[in-house]
Amino acid sequence: MHLVLNILRKIIDSVGHLCSLLMLLMVLNVFYDVIMRYFFNDVSIGMQELEWHLFGAMFMFGIGYTFKEDGHVRVDVFYDQMSIRSQAFVNIFGSIVFALPITLLILYFSIDYTYQAYEMGEGSADPGGLPYRWIIRSVIPISSVFLTLSIIYIVLNEVENLLSPERKEAQQ
Numbered sequence: 001m002h003l004v005l006n007i008l009r010k011i012i013d014s015v016g017h018l019c020s021l022l023m024l025l026m027v028l029n030v031f032y033d034v035i036m037r038y039f040f041n042d043v044s045i046g047m048q049e050l051e052w053h054l055f056g057a058m059f060m061f062g063i064g065y066t067f068k069e070d071g072h073v074r075v076d077v078f079y080d081q082m083s084i085r086s087q088a089f090v091n092i093f094g095s096i097v098f099a100l101p102i103t104l105l106i107l108y109f110s111i112d113y114t115y116q117a118y119e120m121g122e123g124s125a126d127p128g129g130l131p132y133r134w135i136i137r138s139v140i141p142i143s144s145v146f147l148t149l150s151i152i153y154i155v156l157n158e159v160e161n162l163l164s165p166e167r168k169e170a171q172q
Contacts (some may be wrong), residue, residue: 001160008153008172009068015146016065024056046127053136060143064150067099088158095151103151107144114138114169 009063029051036042052139066072116122 001156005153005156005160008149008156012065012068012150012153014148015061016069019058019065020063022054023059023151026058029054045124045126046130049124049126049130053130054137057139057143061146062140063143064147067147067150068153069130081122085162088161089160092155100148103144103147105142109139110137110144112134114141 029047031064033044033047036044036047055067079090082090114134114137117137121131123129123131123132
């Protein structure tokens with residue numbers, strides 16, 4: 001189980017680094033867009049759309065990384081008062097009952113959604129906009145697969161914490 005957890009951790013952390021890169025690219029893109037608009041009176045629809053695409057990709061991939069890092073929203077008032085064992089059960093239950101089904105549903109429906117955009121060659125409706133809308137749409141199923149890996153990581157990690165609670169205490 002340690003090998004699987006280490007592999008998943010490396011994959012998830014790599015995607016977290018990708019999110020950092022996407023954030024940097026988005027900031028540079030916005031900086032460029034503002035300079036061009038206000039100093040040179042030049043507007044690029046493609047660059048404006050790229051801002052949204054970078055933000056969407058950063059957000060979608062960031063969900064799995066945030067989940068792994070335990071940075072998601074939770075009612076910590078109750079959770080913090082629980083024992084480590086109870087916290088592990090809450091994390092396993094929440095991951096399997098709430099996070100996994102919605103993630104698999106999104107994955108299922110987004111594959112056809114992405115394929116339709118690819119099949120019809122969908123692009124931006126705006127002149128000067130970005131072509132190949134399927135590229136940004138493909139972020140949805142790919143990030144759903146990534147979130148599924150993050151859910152598996154959380155469940156396996158919590159099972160390991162249940163089997164050896166001293167490991168969890170050492171991590172804190």
